[in-house]
Amino acid sequence: MLLVAGVCALTYYARRILLLFVCAIFFAYLIDPVVRFLQQHSLFLRKMPGSAILEVYLTFIIVVAVFGYEVAPGVGRKVTKLVDEIPVLIDGLSTGTIASDLGDQYGWSDAQELRFKAFLLRHRDNIQDLVKVVDHSLSQVAEVFGFFLLIPVLAIFLLRDGEHIAHALINVAAPRDQRETVRSIAAQLHIVLTGYIRAQVILCGFSFLFYAIAMLLLRFPHSLALAVLGGVLEFIPVVGWTSTAAAIVSVGIAHHCHWIWMILLLAIWRIVQDYVISPRVFGQELEIHPLAAIFAVLVGAEIGGIVGIYLSVPLVACLCVIWKVYAGPHGTPQSPNRFALAETPDLVSLTTK
Secondary structure (H helix, E strand, O other), rough: HHHHHHHHHHHHHHHHHHHHHHHHHHHHHHHHHHHHHHHHHOOOOOOOOOOHHHHHHHHHHHHHHHHHHHHHHHHHHHHHHHHHHHHHHHHHHHHOOOOHHHHHOOOOOOHHHHHHHHHHHHOOHHHHHHHHHHHHHHHHHHHHHHHHHHHHHHHHHHHHHHHHHHHHHHHHOOHHHHHHHHHHHHHHHHHHHHHHHHHHHHHHHHHHHHHHHHHHHHOOOHHHHHHHHHHHHHOOOOOHHHHHHHHHHHHHHHOOOOOOHHHHHHHHHHHHHHHHHHHHHHHHHHOOHHHHHHHHHHHHHHHHHHHHHHHHHHHHHHHHHHHHOOOOOOOOOHHHHHHHOOOOOHHHHHHHO
């Protein structure tokens, strides 16, 4: 009991480090197909150990540098302009004077302006508290940025020595007579995690298409850049899409685009993405029912917040794999090979003879 309590306490206090390694594992699974492709079709440094990993990282750095060189100057000027206008915008929200500006722009009636102004005045304290929340969030950006910089560094070691690390852990932790079963479970978990990352990539592609089409139709500036940002941030639950929505709406307000329509489209898309597309994609890739995926996300959000949302679906899929292996007819561990033999009587009799 003391040992279990100590392990639980250690896990709790080291939860950020463990989360860092979990994110590194997911990142390694994300770029693993590209690494394997370059190992077979690389034109440069083919004989150098780890050359495929080096080529992937160099390509990623070059793409980010070119993208930043093309987009960063214009976006930087717009962001600077937006930062300068934020105090005026917040002051207009807290005092209600922004209602008159919006009424003149969109042709509202006097009654509509008064209702909106009264709504803003009733929530004046909440709007002012929002400023404090934004200041506190900006102070943590540097810490989060450093946290994410370590993920690709750790992924290098996982890509290079992941299989050896897994075999060493199995040999240390598993009893000798259970190692084959544990190895078969590890192989199935590898397939599950690969399917989870593939599902995340599909969802990111859907988000990119929605953001690009919606902003191009509403004539938002930097539509493709914001769409790429939204697709990438789709990997981060809640925080990712809220940050994207805030950036898109802020750009729309700064450039006097149809940002109200954009808010409506973002709300509809979020409902469709979370409760229609995501459960079906996860259900197909991880072979779990869409209702189970929704239930896992809701329970994960209630227990662990953002981290719970992110880890709930792959955790449920992994538990299903372990349950299928260990839930034998008499409660004894069963390997996938033994399951296959049990389902083929002719092969069983032939093997017995």
